[in-house]
Amino acid sequence: MANTILVIAEQREGKLNRVSWETVTAAQAIAAEAGWTIEAAVFGYGIAGVAAEVAGKKLAKVHAIESPKLASYTPDGTVAALKQFIEAQQPKLVLMPHTYQVRDFAPQLASALKRTLISDAVGFHKDGDKLLFTRQMFQGKFAADVSFACDPPHFVTFQAGAFRGDKAEAGASAAPVETVTAQIADNAIRTQPEEPFKEAKQAVDLTQAEIIVSVGRGIKEQKNIEIAKALADALGGELAASRPICDSGWLPMDRQIGSSGQTVAPKLYLAIGISGAIQHIVGMKGAKSIIAINKDAEAPIFEIADFGVVGNLFDIVPALTEEVKKAKAQ
């Protein structure tokens, strides 16, 4: 499998995680520059359907790695299966989406193979013969170009949204699917997972809100939440927050926006004192309009905002509330 890129797609209960298409797009972009071939692998139990779905894309081959021991996800089972497979196939590059599941097993897999994983990359480029991967560091304040300084296989995960899944090219005909039976020793799996569940029903459903005023750590103290609440009330909108605000118990968990909270797409999302970490952005980038108020002109939130104000929220927000009230009274 010389000069092959292997995409590891993700599935749960026979359903493909759509973020896998983004990884296929990334692989196709790299292959176009490097001239390599692309194969994909899916692992689990009873996954012929997912494998066939993946095979619809322009790929040289799809491997369905099956075992009853892979029926529910465990890092040990996954690493045992993928380690054998990768040792046998020897791909140059192994690409995965940076999902919670991949975060759970990929460092173990790379380490078990005595290799390294460039995690959470947002792009790549070629510098001569060298493939460089770009990743964010210091919470998005800087980007770093990172190269591999070891033999292949090289492992990379891509951040959600770094490539467009809808750009994954379909094949002229379906790629061949090959089923591989993984050999997993009886005592290999040390953890016992239970079924995923959701916490008791949420009290507020922010997905339906037209206007959301969202506060971040810039608000400094719990009592200052009132300032944002006043603006939300004036606008007739809902109050939401970044994760640290909910972690501190200043607002209930069900008002958290982001990868581990709610995903919203209001007409207006007003981000106050929020830096714009990727885990927050994935929850609100679908908003029609985004306004950001932040004292730091370099804050990543300004990357995705339509309108931005650099300044002290404690001056701007109360002034805005007054102005909105005036406008509404007219």
Next chain:
Amino acid sequence: MKILVCMKQVPQKDAPLKLNESGTWIREDVSYEVNEPDAYALEEALRQKEKHGGEVVVITAGPARAQTVLREALAKGADSAIHLEDNGFVGMDAANIARAFVTVIKEDKFDLIFTGLQSDDYGYAQTGVIMAELLGWPHATIIMEIQKTDGGIKVKRELESGFFQHVAMPVPAVLTIQSGINKLRYATLLGIKQAKNKPLRKVALDEVKSVLGENMQKIEKLYVPQKSKKTEMLEGSAAEVAKKLVEKLRNEVRVL
């Protein structure tokens, strides 16, 4: 239970960061704080100890300045600390940091090792998982709850979009802790005083060098990311900006 907590010192969230001359790293003259999930990991370890007895040891790898993190942890109730002290630990990849930690603590018979789920500066999200692999222990990531059971522990993992999952596992094990798992405590004055007499062991880079290798991934260049989207910036005094925003809300966003 005997618990090890890995705690990293990272630049303060609000600190303006500058690149060094060669564009390979940041300039060191910034304020530092403890990596946020690591503070939650320490809190969780202290709570487990309060419930079940045992011992909490904290460990960090970094220059002399990183000792602050250990002192704070001791003041909050950790029993002892280990400092892998050297500038050389800055810029190491996750595999090397994990190897260094594992080498130092291998003989110490921990039941659990906690790390944060990721560091705010490098954001590898790997160190804890690699430690587990090197030790041959099971692991679980993004943990929001830990219960002791007869045969080991049961943890609650955070999954994406509001899902969770319970996982039962034996100990010893490595867990990577998510922010918000508990509510943080403050150090008391008494705690701060007692911390001064608690053991803090220093380990030099030379003592672990034999197990470290070259970084397998290399940062070629660090830079300020290019802006791709054109945000319309509104300027002026607070009152002026407020007027401009209302105008946008009315005519462009159309919510007024």
